[in-house]
Amino acid sequence: MAADRRIVIENCAIATVDANDTEYASGHVVLAGHRIESLGAGRAPEDLENVVRRIDASGHLVTPGLINTHHHFYQWITRGLATDHNLFDWLVALYPVWARIDEPMVRAAAQGSLAMMARGGVTTAMDHHYVFPHGSGDLSGAIIGAARDMGVRFTLARGSMDRSEKDGGLPPDFAVETLDGALAATEETVREHHDSSFDAMTQVAVAPCSPFSVSTELLRDGAQLARRLGVRLHTHGSETVEEEKFCHELFGMGPTDYFESTGWLGEDVWMAHCVHMNDSDIAAFARSGTGVAHCPSSNARLAAGIARVPDMLAAGVPVGLGVDGTASNESGELHTELRNALLINRLGAHRERALNARQALRLGTYGGAQVLGRASETGSLEPGKLADLVLWKLDTLAHASIADPVTALVFGAAAPVTASFVNGRQIVEDGRLLTADEDAIARATRDEAQRLARIAAQG
Ligand SMILES: [Zn+2]
Numbered sequence: 512m513a514a515d516r517r518i519v520i521e522n523c524a525i526a527t528v529d530a531n532d533t534e535y536a537s538g539h540v541v542l543a544g545h546r547i548e549s550l551g552a553g554r555a556p557e558d559l560e561n562v563v564r565r566i567d568a569s570g571h572l573v574t575p576g577l578i579n580t581h582h583h584f585y586q587w588i589t590r591g592l593a594t595d596h597n598l599f600d601w602l603v604a605l606y607p608v609w610a611r612i613d614e615p616m617v618r619a620a621a622q623g624s625l626a627m628m629a630r631g632g633v634t635t636a637m638d639h640h641y642v643f644p645h646g647s648g649d650l651s652g653a654i655i656g657a658a659r660d661m662g663v664r665f666t667l668a669r670g671s672m673d674r675s676e677k678d679g680g681l682p683p684d685f686a687v688e689t690l691d692g693a694l695a696a697t698e699e700t701v702r703e704h705h706d707s708s709f710d711a712m713t714q715v716a717v718a719p720c721s722p723f724s725v726s727t728e729l730l731r732d733g734a735q736l737a738r739r740l741g742v743r744l745h746t747h748g749s750e751t752v753e754e755e756k757f758c759h760e761l762f763g764m765g766p767t768d769y770f771e772s773t774g775w776l777g778e779d780v781w782m783a784h785c786v787h788m789n790d791s792d793i794a795a796f797a798r799s800g801t802g803v804a805h806c807p808s809s810n811a812r813l814a815a816g817i818a819r820v821p822d823m824l825a826a827g828v829p830v831g832l833g834v835d836g837t838a839s840n841e842s843g844e845l846h847t848e849l850r851n852a853l854l855i856n857r858l859g860a861h862r863e864r865a866l867n868a869r870q871a872l873r874l875g876t877y878g879g880a881q882v883l884g885r886a887s888e889t890g891s892l893e894p895g896k897l898a899d900l901v902l903w904k905l906d907t908l909a910h911a912s913i914a915d916p917v918t919a920l921v922f923g924a925a926a927p928v929t930a931s932f933v934n935g936r937q938i939v940e941d942g943r944l945l946t947a948d949e950d951a952i953a954r955a956t957r958d959e960a961q962r963l964a965r966i967a968a969q970g
Pocket of ligand 1: 835
């Protein structure tokens with residue numbers, strides 16, 4: 512859309528999630544091209560030129576688009592397996608299946624993961640992909656292509672594993688890459704796909720998988736590679752008590768100290784989970800500006816524990832939300848994580864003061880933009896920022912009797928998405944994707960899940 516063509520959205524409640532949490536009970540947003548031009552209380556001015564569309568959004572809340580900061584798209588075709596396991600047992604059960612994935616499977620799984628999130632209000636997605644079986648094709652290209660076709664803003668965290676069972680790690684020997692192979696392929700992916708411009712639709716991060724599946728050299732060299740290329744760093748950290756024990760046994764220190772010793776704390780780093788953190792770990796994250804992807808449903812599914820999100824926020828740690836892979840969060844939705852983050856944290860130490868509705872919304876929007884390094888571009892509704900926003904329908908049976916729209920969105924049932932815009936382009940209308948055929952994706956993912964199960968059963 513040309514920069515001077517305007518879309519006006521009005522008569523809606525607006526939660527901007529800006530620094531002051533500015534809200535309007537009834538207001539307007541004007542999009543010009545792929546940016547937000549203006550917003551405020553009341554109706555938009557009548558004399559705006561080049562208005563191509565005027566949306567009466569009565570009964571809706573408009574928020575920034577949701578930002579997912581941790582996922583594994585390929586797991587869409589291994590959902591519902593190993594359902595009563597902790598992390599390490601679950602991984603050992605699934606690695607042999609995951610090691611058989613190929614490009615058509617990964618493409619279908621990426622489409623399924625993206626479709627589920629996009630129709631639920633996600634405008635910026637990420638995929639931490641770390642399984643690259645020998646001869647499996649161009650998996651990174653397939654994932655990035657799927658995100659581009661869906662029309663969502665996207666970060667590919669190019670993962671890797673090189674510590675297999677023979678080196679004391681958890682993955683089987685056939686599921687890992689070599690140190691040099693992983694580094695070279697990661698650099699190639701950054702050079703081919705990373706866009707550092709303001710309105711980039713595709714970015715790439717360097718993302719060795721976890722302390723128990725990656726050598727110390729891959730962590731250290733991966734951090735150096737990311738800084739040489741000027742891209743962000745991502746990994747899993749402090750997810751379970753078993754991981755903590757593993758780090759103490761192998762490295763003589765806890766996960767956070769181990770990450771610090773390998774160059775993995777810094778404002779260009781974000782880590783998934785961070786459940787088992789003591790006060791000094793949280794202080795180290797705050798001091799260094801290291802971000803966290805909080806994944807409450809996955810942490811519950813794998814019985815990992817409750818991350819100390821209120822303590823992290825109080826210390827100044829940037830925190831976003833993550834679906835995590837759908838083999839440990841079968842729903843694959845991020846808007847339900849707003850509610851789950853709030854509820855699960857109230858089971859922790861701070862009880863009813865742990866998180867409120869507005870803090871939960873901030874985690875899923877601005878907090879996500881912070882940890883992905885894109886807070887100046889997206890994550891809040893402000894003039895000049897990218898036109899990534901969602902119209903939530905709050906006037907139906909599910910929400911109409913709740914007076915406060917942000918409370919309705921976070922505490923209530925998953926709200927229907929009437930429209931979702933990414934970069935000024937509408938990708939969802941009345942809960943259906945405009946950029947993809949959901950039914951075709953459902954069929955393809957079922958077929959690829961069955962093909963993977965057959966191949967894995969053959970051993
Ligand atoms: Zn994960």
